[in-house]
Amino acid sequence: MNSADLGRRVGVPSTALFTDQYELTMVQAALKAGTAERHSVFEAFTRRLPEGRRYGVVAGIGRVLDAVENFHFDDEMLTFLREQDVVDGPTLDWLADYRFSGDIWGYPEGEVYFPGSPILRVEGSFAECVLLETVILSILNHDSAIAAAASRMSAAAGGRGLIEMGARRTHELSAVASARAAYIGGFDTTSDLAAGFRYNIPTVGTSAHAFTLLHDTERDAFRAQVDSLGRGTTLLVDTYDVAEAVRTAVEVAGTELGAVRIDSGDLLLVAHRVRQQLDELGATGTKIVVTSDLDEYAIASLAAAPVDAYGVGTQLVTGSGQPTCSMVYKLVARAGSADPAEPLHAVAKKSLSSKSSVGGRKWAARRLDESGVAEAEVIGTGPVPAELAERQLLVELVRGGEVIAREPLDAARERHMAARAGLPMSAMQLSRGEPVIPTEYI
Known part of the structure; x- marks a missing residue:
């Protein structure tokens, strides 16, 4: 992906309080225990697709990059945290200097995903990575749900025009994000002028x-x-x-x-x-x-x-019955110190089978059959097999805290059309079914 961002990134406030309180209290406890700076790897993924869906659509990556870049605590926020006794003084001092300085890899926006796909990999100190959990999941769960619904509608439309017109059926800020996600999923225009202004989506009405x-x-x-x-x-x-x-x-x-x-x-x-x-x-x-x-x-x-064209509102901005993707953000590996050269130890929750996960820093690749059609999502933690080296899915998004992978929204839209076209034809069926390709761990 290139570094050009054709959207208007204007008036973006700090995203630091778009979080749950326990992210900050974990940081406080880790700082006191001396473990906050341990080199850590978090991954965002989903254990299963929404019921009946055959593939997922990655949307919101561009908004995640904005959120990470704008995640910082100003004086007013710090005063609020102090007055509400959310965290102690040393933690407030640490938060005052917070800027994410790690690395992020992920599926490029518009790509399809499946159960277990490491959609986003966030790497840095435990403290700086854990703070981003809530805002990342908030964006990815919403936008990917809307994009998946839009993709199904786009497939059903068979090339006929699609107009996103759901602004009056959801929160005013969600409406803008929904229009963006719908455009990635295959919609052509939006009725929402804020979405047109911010993301250069064609508007109609x-x-x-x-x-x-x-x-x-x-x-x-x-x-x-x-x-x-x-x-x-x-x-x-x-x-x-x-x-x-x-x-x-x-x-x-x-x-x-x-x-x-x-x-x-x-x-x-x-x-x-x-x-x-x-x-x-x-x-x-x-x-x-x-x-x-x-x-x-x-x-x-x-x-x-x-x-010749369809205008869709309520069902689109609510994910057509599936308003979230149930993505989670889990620690999958960590070292014993802040040294990034120290070997990582795979970690994973094992207490409940329905919520268990696979530890280790992962790569992902899509294996194709002889006709060039996807046949499996392959995920591993060791060396990448030579035959899959050119089919890897994760791309570098943030390096050393600097965003390096912004791109025009049209690039994500075109990527989705290509990714969807590379799936088996049964992916386009609207009947309920299992993921169109299996996930294989090696």
Whole structure:
């Protein structure tokens, strides 16, 4: 990945308090015990995919890099921690000088992942790495869930346009992150101007039913919109009678009308009727956009309909029933001192089988079959087999505390399209199933 970041990184506040209190109390206890500076390796991964999902999508890496870069404690934060008696004086002194100085490797944004994939590897002292746990998981769990839903919708759409329009269905800041993740997953545009401003995602939008209801007649509303936005605009045609609205729309805008939007009713039936009517009126180039609580299943059911684009809101920004990826951030290896040259000892939780993990600093590679299609996610802690050396997945993101791998959002989007295309065809099925390829540990 290159170092160019085409997004607007403006007004980014400190992320240091986007954390759980126990991250700080662990640091305090480790400082007192003399173990805080032990060289450590943490990994973010998921033990399983959300139920029924066949692959995951890595999203949020760019936002993680911003969060790590902006993770520092200012005077006001330190005063708050002191007044609330969260940590003691020596720990506050340590936090005052905190800047992450370690290394981060991870799956590049847009890549697919599977159970056990070491999506992010954070290496440095125990104290500086453990502080990042909550903010990293907050970003990756949210963004990857949205991107996975977007990817399924993109596959179901089969190349037809996709508009992200869920800003009013979630928290205002989550809406921006959701639009970014949806773009990575295959959506083309967003209605959210903050997302367009920050991440250079193309934005779209014309009018709602309120605009039609404002005017004395539907014709007056259409005329006002066309006079303002031009004949290429999209007119909303289901406020009253759809057939009458389509006829009026073509009369007002002419056969150069850009599109009509349908937001209610039996979309399959209505879309066929509208397409036939538009063609009969000579508006053969006018497109049809449908909205109304769509998800990947509804989009797939409209595959035979003459629809040109889908607008998706609620189901997208809530992960289409899977709002988190259940990623965890675990210590997998540590040394006995701060010396990075000292041998690492693999460590892992073993008390409960459902929450057990595999210790050791890991690499990951994707093995392909003779046709170049993925057949296994291979994870190991020892030497990388020669045949997998060119198929390794982790890339260097942060070196010595410096971000070295920012990239344009379009690069992550293109990477996802390529990664998804490299999976077995069954990955595109919407029916519930196991991960499309197995995870193998060697």
